[in-house]
Amino acid sequence: MSASDAVTVSIEVGVPPAVAFDVFTAEIDAWWQHGPRYRFVAPYGGVMKLEPRAGGRLLHVHDEAAGLLFEVGRVRVWEPPTRLVFSWRLDSFAPDEITLVEVSFEPAETGTLVTVTHRGWDSLRLDHPARHGQSGRAFVLFRGRWWADLLAAAKAHAERAQCTTDPRGGVRP
Amino acid sequence: MTTNVKPVPDGTHTINAYICVKGAADAIDFYKRAFGATEVMARITDGTGRIGHAEIKIGDSLVMMADEHPEMGFVSPQSLGGCPVLFMINIPDVDAMAARAVAAGGRLTRPVENQFYGNRTGEITDPFGYRWYLSTHVEDVSEEEIARRHAERDKSRAAAG
Numbered sequence: 001m002s003a004s005d006a007v008t009v010s011i012e013v014g015v016p017p018a019v020a021f022d023v024f025t026a027e028i029d030a031w032w033q034h035g036p037r038y039r040f041v042a043p044y045g046g047v048m049k050l051e052p053r054a055g056g057r058l059l060h061v062h063d064e065a066a067g068l069l070f071e072v073g074r075v076r077v078w079e080p081p082t083r084l085v086f087s088w089r090l091d092s093f094a095p096d097e098i099t100l101v102e103v104s105f106e107p108a109e110t111g112t113l114v115t116v117t118h119r120g121w122d123s124l125r126l127d128h129p130a131r132h133g134q135s136g137r138a139f140v141l142f143r144g145r146w147w148a149d150l151l152a153a154a155k156a157h158a159e160r161a162q163c164t165t166d167p168r169g170g171v172r173p
Numbered sequence: 174m175t176t177n178v179k180p181v182p183d184g185t186h187t188i189n190a191y192i193c194v195k196g197a198a199d200a201i202d203f204y205k206r207a208f209g210a211t212e213v214m215a216r217i218t219d220g221t222g223r224i225g226h227a228e229i230k231i232g233d234s235l236v237m238m239a240d241e242h243p244e245m246g247f248v249s250p251q252s253l254g255g256c257p258v259l260f261m262i263n264i265p266d267v268d269a270m271a272a273r274a275v276a277a278g279g280r281l282t283r284p285v286e287n288q289f290y291g292n293r294t295g296e297i298t299d300p301f302g303y304r305w306y307l308s309t310h311v312e313d314v315s316e317e318e319i320a321r322r323h324a325e326r327d328k329s330r331a332a333a334g
Contacts, residue, residue: 144217
């Protein structure tokens with residue numbers, strides 16, 4: 001595996017692991033940023049949805065009834081509140097091209113250490129559009145910043161919601 | 174292209190440090206314990222475990238860092254055999270921060286003492302080779318008094334040979 005086959009992004013979130021897991025999964029649309037940089041297919045609004053079970057789909061939905069949706073991937077491992085693995089692809093991926101995202105939720109001093117590891121990039125050719133012409137550290141930082149922005153938004157959402165429901169920092173009902 | 178972008182991001186100063194550290198994860202831990210740093214961004218690590226980018230804040234100031242990437246010519250003071258830059262930290266209690274930094278594993282490379290120009294300072298060299306000049310302003314000293322004390326210091330240094 002090369003240094004740029006996997007990108008890991010981690011952040012401490014001030015809520016317990018069970019809450020962090022719920023925020024990441026059930027509340028995914030509340031924090032997943034909008035616009036062409038973060039959402040998958042045009043028009044870049046819509047709703048992000050994660051079906052909460054092994055085999056469930058991660059979807060970018062515009063109109064589910066009309067079938068206007070993009071399947072980002074499927075849940076490979078569903079182990080609340082500690083671990084989640086799903087496949088991840090862009091619209092530009094060929095059917096046999098796939099990457100994997102593993103998310104872990106570990107107890108930390110301040111709440112939960114959320115770690116996203118996005119791997120499998122070595123399987124994509126160097127001129128793949130998903131690479132945006134980058135390799136090595138530049139590619140790691142490019143992909144890493146994408147997750148870093150999303151995790152920062154998830155953290156802000158989790159800590160804001162925690163604060164409004166229970167100022168003492170207890171688990172939300 | 175959006176036209177309402179912020180040319181200067183919030184939370185930054187005109188000059189912001191970006192340091193290369195051998196063992197960036199340990200360094201972040203040290204800066205938290207020694208200087209009360211907080212990690213302000215998600216940490217980005219590559220497939221071999223090297224930190225590609227991390228950001229901390231010490232007081233109101235941003236310090237960005239990454240592990241060594243020798244293939245890009247990005248190496249740390251430890252690999253260079255010295256550090257030609259030092260960071261000056263202005264804090265209200267230099268003695269307390271120096272003690273805290275030493276307890277965290279820093280070396281006191283210049284003792285904490287009052288300077289003729291009105292600051293109380295000391296220098297910590299951290300386990301990664303970076304030098305931090307800690308300073309607290311303790312006395313407003315006039316130009317004349319600074320000149321007088323400077324001359325006196327030179328005289329006593331000359332007398333000491």
